[in-house]
Amino acid sequence: MLVAEKLVKTFPGVRALDGANLTLRPGSVHALLGENGAGKSTLVKLLTGVYRPDGGRILSDGAELQFGGPLDAQKAGIGVVHQERNLIPAFSVGENIVLHHLPGRAGWLDKQRMRAEARRCLELLEVDLDPDMPVSRLSVAQGQLVEIAKALSLDSKVLLLDEPTASLTGDEADRLYSVVRRLRDSGHAVVLVSHKLEEVFAVADTVTVLRDGRSVAEAEPLEGHTQSQIVDLMVGRAFASIELARHPVDASQTPALRLSDVATGLGHQDINLSVRPGEILGLYGLVGAGRSELAKAVLGLERITAGTVEIHGKPARIRNVGEALRRYRLGYVTEDRKDEGLFLEQPVTRNIAVTVWRRLAKAGFVPDRRERALAATYVERLGIRVSTPQQLAGQLSGGNQQKVSLAKWLAAECDVLIVDEPTVGIDVRTKAAFHELIAGLAAEGLALLLISSDLPETVVLADRIAVMSELRIVGELDNDHDYQRMSQQIIRLIHAEPSNPGTLRPTES
Amino acid sequence: MTLTATSLSATSRKPELTLAVIAVVGFVALAIATGGNLLSAGTLEAFFRFLAVPIVIGLSQMVVLAVGQMNLSVGALTGFCAMAAAWLMLEAGLPAPIAVLAALALGLAVGLANGILVVLTRINGFIVTLATMTIIQGLRYGVNGPDTFQGYSEGLRAFGRASILGLPAVFLVAIAVAVLVGLYFSRTVSGRKLLASGGSPFAARLSGISNDRSLITAHGLSGLLAGVAAVITVAASGSVNATIGDDLLLPSFAAPIIGGVALTGGMVSVTGTVLAAFLVRLVDVMQAQFGINPRWVDLIIGAVVLGAVLLGTVRQKLQKGST
Numbered sequence: 001m002l003v004a005e006k007l008v009k010t011f012p013g014v015r016a017l018d019g020a021n022l023t024l025r026p027g028s029v030h031a032l033l034g035e036n037g038a039g040k041s042t043l044v045k046l047l048t049g050v051y052r053p054d055g056g057r058i059l060s061d062g063a064e065l066q067f068g069g070p071l072d073a074q075k076a077g078i079g080v081v082h083q084e085r086n087l088i089p090a091f092s093v094g095e096n097i098v099l100h101h102l103p104g105r106a107g108w109l110d111k112q113r114m115r116a117e118a119r120r121c122l123e124l125l126e127v128d129l130d131p132d133m134p135v136s137r138l139s140v141a142q143g144q145l146v147e148i149a150k151a152l153s154l155d156s157k158v159l160l161l162d163e164p165t166a167s168l169t170g171d172e173a174d175r176l177y178s179v180v181r182r183l184r185d186s187g188h189a190v191v192l193v194s195h196k197l198e199e200v201f202a203v204a205d206t207v208t209v210l211r212d213g214r215s216v217a218e219a220e221p222l223e224g225h226t227q228s229q230i231v232d233l234m235v236g237r238a239f240a241s242i243e244l245a246r247h248p249v250d251a252s253q254t255p256a257l258r259l260s261d262v263a264t265g266l267g268h269q270d271i272n273l274s275v276r277p278g279e280i281l282g283l284y285g286l287v288g289a290g291r292s293e294l295a296k297a298v299l300g301l302e303r304i305t306a307g308t309v310e311i312h313g314k315p316a317r318i319r320n321v322g323e324a325l326r327r328y329r330l331g332y333v334t335e336d337r338k339d340e341g342l343f344l345e346q347p348v349t350r351n352i353a354v355t356v357w358r359r360l361a362k363a364g365f366v367p368d369r370r371e372r373a374l375a376a377t378y379v380e381r382l383g384i385r386v387s388t389p390q391q392l393a394g395q396l397s398g399g400n401q402q403k404v405s406l407a408k409w410l411a412a413e414c415d416v417l418i419v420d421e422p423t424v425g426i427d428v429r430t431k432a433a434f435h436e437l438i439a440g441l442a443a444e445g446l447a448l449l450l451i452s453s454d455l456p457e458t459v460v461l462a463d464r465i466a467v468m469s470e471l472r473i474v475g476e477l478d479n480d481h482d483y484q485r486m487s488q489q490i491i492r493l494i495h496a497e498p499s500n501p502g503t504l505r506p507t508e509s
Numbered sequence: 510m511t512l513t514a515t516s517l518s519a520t521s522r523k524p525e526l527t528l529a530v531i532a533v534v535g536f537v538a539l540a541i542a543t544g545g546n547l548l549s550a551g552t553l554e555a556f557f558r559f560l561a562v563p564i565v566i567g568l569s570q571m572v573v574l575a576v577g578q579m580n581l582s583v584g585a586l587t588g589f590c591a592m593a594a595a596w597l598m599l600e601a602g603l604p605a606p607i608a609v610l611a612a613l614a615l616g617l618a619v620g621l622a623n624g625i626l627v628v629l630t631r632i633n634g635f636i637v638t639l640a641t642m643t644i645i646q647g648l649r650y651g652v653n654g655p656d657t658f659q660g661y662s663e664g665l666r667a668f669g670r671a672s673i674l675g676l677p678a679v680f681l682v683a684i685a686v687a688v689l690v691g692l693y694f695s696r697t698v699s700g701r702k703l704l705a706s707g708g709s710p711f712a713a714r715l716s717g718i719s720n721d722r723s724l725i726t727a728h729g730l731s732g733l734l735a736g737v738a739a740v741i742t743v744a745a746s747g748s749v750n751a752t753i754g755d756d757l758l759l760p761s762f763a764a765p766i767i768g769g770v771a772l773t774g775g776m777v778s779v780t781g782t783v784l785a786a787f788l789v790r791l792v793d794v795m796q797a798q799f800g801i802n803p804r805w806v807d808l809i810i811g812a813v814v815l816g817a818v819l820l821g822t823v824r825q826k827l828q829k830g831s832t
Contacts (some may be wrong), residue, residue: 014807069717070716086712086715089708089775090704091705091708099705102696102698102701108697109696147784
């Protein structure tokens with residue numbers, strides 16, 4: 001029996017786990033559930049030696065385990081298949097399976113033993129694959145099975161699967177789950193992290209629910225619970241919402257940004273969205289749903305293969321960010337402010353002025369004085385905390401960096417802004433101030449498309465909420481800012497099987 | 510030749526086949542263009558004798574490319590080791606076998622130092638080896654000035670001139686080294702770990718493979734191979750001066766890159782590297798035969814390297830598109 005007790009893990013600025021418990025019994029499938037950012041992946045990484053806990057302990061049959069690295073966890077009998085694919089493409093199936101412990105004789109790779117070992121692991125799963133086949137020739141589903149075989153190769157008794165079916169078709173997922181059941185019947189403890197509640201209910205015996213880094217339900221039998229009850233646990237009680245001044249949106253106005261039946265080279269289909277001036281449209285979805293990618297397609301960074309994009313009622317063909325900015329006054333505040341949003345080694349003034357250098361320049365030179373004047377305006381307007389505007393962007397706190405990253409688009413006089421995960425990695429108080437700032441911009445008449453994985457944030461800020469899942473819009477809701485009701489509806493939209501994607505409209509329950 | 514370390518990867522076989530065809534066609538064409546002169550015993554032997562160093566130096570670069578690194582010091586290190594061997598024989602009066610072992614040990618030591626520096630400082634290997642290259646060059650001139658060493662061990666020079674079944678002994682040494690490197694990557698645990706680290710450092714780490722150890726091993730091996738190239742140089746050329754090895758940097762990249770080795774790491778091709786070294790040598794001979802300005806040779810090789818990299822990128826894109 002594997003037990004995790006009061007695990008704590010802190011990252012700079014974020015407490016990812018704050019007393020999470022987990023109990024695993026042999027011969028069972030245990031679901032680990034929680035909203036975005038609840039700490040599921042962190043917990044998985046603590047249990048498998050990728051991170052070290054800052055507090056709490058992990059016990060195996062009563063004995064405390066301490067992992068110096070991933071291999072220690074493997075040796076303790078804990079195997080894992082991470083969400084990201086972790087196979088070495090140029091290697092064979094067999095080599096990948098036994099990569100932890102490549103068998104050798106005096107340094108030479110013992111191919112016979114490698115094949116035999118790999119075959120044994122594959123047979124355990126009743127999977128018929130040639131150990132000599134290069135993994136680059138496998139389908140995604142086959143690759144998944146190879147990863148499971150790899151996780152079991154050191155006789156693991158515990159197997160953790162982090163979102164194993166995220167990129168599988170329904171049939172492939174069924175096959176994967178029949179393997180999971182077989183492992184359970186042979187005495188393994190399997191942990192299943194999944195967003196797909198249908199699947200969880202079909203395969204899991206017990207459930208642990210994480211919320212804000214804590215376990216709010218521990219090893220409860222799933223039987224007797226309804227999906228609604230589980231969703232309630234994930235979402236928690238009513239969210240204490242800050243009251244933001246709200247401005248009615250004039251519904252008769254032409255949308256500032258409108259996507260009609262847009263499809264992209266990345267696989268987005270039938271995307272229909274519109275934002276009017278003064279409106280905030282929330283675009284909610286799980287990580288990997290394709291929201292940022294859609295934004296980048298609108299900016300011309302990815303290919304749009306069908307449909308139309310209109311800005312202020314006129315069809316727009318945007319080929320790059322420069323064009324979006326200068327011709328359409330459309331800005332994109334990136335989710336990755338450190339790499340994509342800012343020049344960390346440059347002063348705040350330059351970070352703000354970068355979008356308007358052309359306008360500021362005289363005969364090709366950008367006068368410092370003009371840059372400073374411009375920056376001063378926005379430092380004051382957005383309340384950016386700097387010792388001097390010459391301070392380097394890298395020295396600011398996360399919240400202030402985010403404001404600088406936003407300021408450059410305002411400086412360029414954008415009236416349509418796509419704001420991507422604006423408060424990720426920002427503490428709670430700064431977050432509230434940032435929300436007021438965004439609401440204020442909408443009140444001034446800007447049209448905002450707010451991409452967020454933060455459900456409370458979306459419900460607080462947005463006028464309407466579009467929900468994206470697996471590259472499609474699965475529903476759009478008018479936001480009444482009742483957190484309990486909105487979050488229930490949104491989570492149901494995401495967790496529903498996409499029976500009729502794109503046209504699904506929610507009904508009141 | 511079945512030296513393909515990547516025999517597991519079917520896709521990498523095609524460029525090698527292409528290279529083999531080009532090599533044969535090029536060789537025949539040059540033989541015809543020179544009126545059969547290329548096939549005369551002396552010319553043919555010289556052709557293969559001076560192919561030995563490019564092969565080994567290409568492999569020396571290839572082993573660091575395997576972990577996604579570069580080693581700019583290979584040429585300077587080859588020269589340094591060659592000089593050390595000559596100095597030990599002439600000035601210290603040591604017998605040739607000891608001098609040879611010392612040159613190999615020196616190459617290995619400097620290579621390991623490169624690797625350890627990369628791991629300890631976390632500075633990009635490109636910069637670290639750029640620095641060690643400059644240091645080595647400085648040491649070479651500083652210690653010995655522009656002197657030329659000659660008249661060392663008769664036995665070693667005889668080995669450099671020797672032929673077995675019409676093929677120069679040094680060329681056979683280079684081929685033997687290539688076979689060993691091929692076996693290392695395809696058949697040994699250590700070699701597979703190197704490729705795992707190069708192909709996907711994250712996955713390797715999660716599998717308990719030490720990427721740091723892979724980096725040090727690769728740099729050490731690269732240095733050792735530079736030592737081998739040095740010994741071949743000492744044996745084949747009969748004299749050693751302070752500029753030896755300086756012109757090896759571009760060829761060291763040309764062979765693996767034209768040979769289809771990925772700059773991003775994780776994939777090697779010994780056959781491709783050997784064949785590409787052969788092709789570069791053909792261009793060299795062509796220059797000598799027709800009295801072309803040597804600058805044109807550099808231009809051609811440079812252009813071919815660029816083209817090969819471009820081709821590699823296109824190939825990767827096509828592969829991605831097909832899956």
